[in-house]
Amino acid sequence: MQLAIIDSGGANIASLRYAIDRLGVASELTTDPEKVRAASHVILPGVGAAADCMGRLQKIPGLVDTIRKLRQPMLGICVGMQLLFESSEEGEVPCLGLLPGRVRRFADRDDLPVPHMGWNQLEFEPGSPLLKDIQPGDHVYFVHSYSAPVSPLTVATATYGEQFSALVQSGNVFGAQFHPERSARIGSLLLRNFLQLQPTH
């Protein structure tokens, strides 16, 4: 296995790498399109603003195009997941467009602080390979102000005022709105499940 973690400049990269280390898997942090293309599995982490994150990817010649054409399992995390969609309300930025739809901000409500920060429960019908050994109702750690609406690509939801996509899947492309690298045992299971997906070159 060759895991490439795309260096999107986000603040969660160190913790993601340590989480992968704890699984006993080697990873390479890179922005080199060649290395990303050659990897068996790719993770796109992201923290901060979607526009900044997208801007950093676009600065590397060929990287965005490479990501769009990947056939191997790819997992976007947090803002990395949001970038998989067509666009985000955050900065009105066009994203990677690998998944249909638009990421939007949580509705402003007096009783619901934004960001949505903390441990929330996953709701899902079992079936996704990423959710193997994970139970509906298990808690994972979220930190975000924007989210993707529930759609046919949604494989798990969480609820914060409204239901939103906690985990999405379309072919080889996966997205987790929560932070598996900071979600204790459940997060570790999710990363393990992702790394066990068979590469489809």
Added chain:
Amino acid sequence: MLAKRIIPCLDVRDGQVVKGVRFRDHVVVGDILELAQRYRDEGADELVFYDITASPDGRTVDRSWIRRIARILDIPFCVAGGIRSVADAEEVLGEGAEKVSINSPAIADPELINRLSARFGAQCVVIGIDSQTVEGVYQVYQFTGDPNRTRNTARKTLDWVREVQERGAGEIVLNCMASDGVRKGYDIAQLSAVRALCRVPLIASGGAGAKEHFASVFNEAKVDGALAASVFHTGALPIPDLKHYLRETAIEVRP
């Protein structure tokens, strides 16, 4: 449902966890890595590491321990103390901390909040506020890590809570100084007053001594998380017992 967070706070001085009463007379309570791992295993939802001497001394935090913590810990943790610039925060976050908490430096340079939020996103930026009642008004204190330098900033706490949110704070930790370390319960009145105008997550700090105190601060002050130190460090209230109790009283917590 979003769970209420239980957050042990580890005050760090010279690489060891210490605890004082009302910010004074610190005694060593244990090794950072050992305590971090123990709290994680017991079900802590998040940890805060607070270098209590960093800000008053005008020196930076010894950050060698952050990476060691990040390697073993699979829950979020926040580092506070001595973070005065975007570069300081970049280093701490780069080592694997989830968030940075800024207190005295934000009072000295409120623009710092804007810069941090623009660079890392609001979710990384926690503003710590030390507050107590002076002549019937909640007021913000600075340099509370050193009793000789602690001073009233003359800022009103409620004004500061508004301002830090406008500047891009992603979370507020309100430490009610009069309750800190004495284990008589959180300052529900003050926390409720802050809650009323706080649109970002609010964490209660100062005063936890019994499981009932946690239930009241969640039910009455509607805070998102409760931070405590001595009640956990002494073993007086094991986290599994606390969470069991909270669940029984219908407060949503992570098992």
